[in-house]
Amino acid sequence: MGKNPRFDELMNHFVEKDGFNGVVLAGRNAKIDFLRGYGMANAEAGLPMTITTRFETGSVSKWIAAIVVMKLVEQNLLALDRPIAVYLPQYRKDIGNHVTLRHLMSHSSGIPNDINAARKADPAIKLIELPQMEAVHRYASGDLLFRPGTAWDYSHANWLVAKAVVEVATQKSYSELVRTLLITPLGLNDSGIFTGLSSDVTGMAIGYAKLLPLPERKISGLPDYMAMAGGFYATGADLLKLMDGVLRADGILSTSSRQTLMRVNMPDQHYALGGRTRTEMVAGMARECAWQDGSNGGFRILARRTLQDGHTVVVLTNASFDYQKLGDVGDALLAETYA
Template identity: 60%
Template sequence: MHNLFRLLIAAAIFPIACAASAQSYRDIVTTAGEGSGFNGVTLVGHGRTVDDVQTIGTARAAYGVPMTATTRFEIGSVSKWISAIIVMKLVDQGKLDLDRPISAYLPDYRKDTGGKLTLRRLMSHSSGLPNDVQKARQADPSIRGGELDQAEAVRRYASGDLAFAPGTGWDYSHSNWLLVKAVVERMTGTPYARLVDRLLVRPLRLRNSGMFHGDSATTPGMAQGYATLLPVPQEKPNPIPDFMAMAGGFYTTAPDLLVLMDAVLDGRYLSAASRKTLMTVLMPDQHYALGGRVRIERIAGKEREVAWEDGSNGGFRMIARRVLTDGHTVIVLNNTSFDYAALGQLGGELMEASYAAHTHRR
């Protein structure tokens, strides 16, 4: 009854198109909750239309706050895709060039590597810049909540010797995004969080999205991240300082993320050229484009090109999948360290159900 009640609430808030298929979506999510302990929000949609929203479990166990369609979640590394979108918007405005050397934007950056690094290589993790910021956070967890000026963060964690020549290898390095953020803020004269609000959140009317720093639990409406809920809830925060905002500081809801993906991938938020650049795979072995992945997957009996976004931080886990040709979308948000293989299976089952529902309607 609780899931049905929440679905009816969601239907009053969001345009849900495939009511006839709601039972099958509900069965899939309920099975995941009962069998694997899924706790979170799922959304199935096409284009900008929400076909189904399911909520299960608790957003904040200590306060008895239930999960709702508008519960806010950290999206972890999908923040990198958001960052790439902002950069491409600035490219459209003529403020940035993906292939201009970093030294042209940051004259104080070390000259030997600054002349080799570009935004394109940084955002595709093909720069060779070592992941010094992650190494430091793992070596000394006490620094995780500490803030630094962006220039100092770059000096400490994004100025190391290159591990390989840009474009010749791939390494998933958060340090790349410290350097991208420094470039963006210097060339716009605007703090990144304010830029996201001005360029993305307000134009797309994303009512439950934005940037956080520190412990996200202080953000109103945010779910708490947990290592587990059973036998007793164990919180699992992982503070994100502002200097790492591009790497993991964005929060959103499932409905907001659908609007965002539709606007970027099928709408007019970016120019056609910038949209193509954003989604062009540069590192085929990793399916990696700029800030995110594009994969060919077999879905509903056909090979389909899919925007493929995964994110995690602390107790948060999420996936977002959008078929580029027809806009079929699945978003799954979790706050209890849910197993990624099970998360992917849940997303896959929901995507198959989405195609089955639309085939049935025709």
């Protein structure tokens, strides 16, 4: 699907020069201007990349989680600035009495990233399921690194705690909330939450460390207790629907919720709630953008949307594509939407 030959020319450069393997989308608001797949979704099976290939989104999942939380705030089921001890009385009081959902979702809680350290020390735990609160006690209960709200530290552990809060407050599973609050109302028919190995999901690309000279798989398992941190999967077209449905003025969030979601809490990191809001030079002008990035295993993802006029790019890869080159692809495509 391509209506602008300049997009094809741009991508041919990245495919031929850098070996890009994945799917790219460029559009404005809800309209797709360019959507195309390149290379292989499953090299061993000889399955080519298509515009409906599904991808892990890595830490873009954190933005998904923040959107779900904002919907629950609108329903008065949660409050961003209430101590999490209100929801989790069994959690450490010296942490729970001072940390809020806002702290968790802006990575300013001070809770150390013990889950990341544990996954590196023992990769086998990536496929071991635990009840949510047991995972919180094991991997998200370390002594605070700093007073909540005073510094920034990127910690997956925040999202283990946030998921526990959400599921206790609603008495529903997080995957059910994603389905009812996002997937169904926005028509995200190729998106969802996976657990275990993403390769078990129908239509999913396989993650690779490299494709040449021989394919080498790189798939990192994810238990359900980490679903907020990295469990969302989607297609390029669904990510456009998602960003448009969340960020447009008449979308699924109220004006207040949308502003709260995108308001930067940690200026030195441009970090809002679950993702970034950055002002960047695009096509010769400074433009405020929703700025989402993610990775897991061989997957890399980039999603950008200018907040004023809805110009959007999505870049999805499954073969450990270089991060700098990934950014170059996104920058070039976004600039081209203004040509």
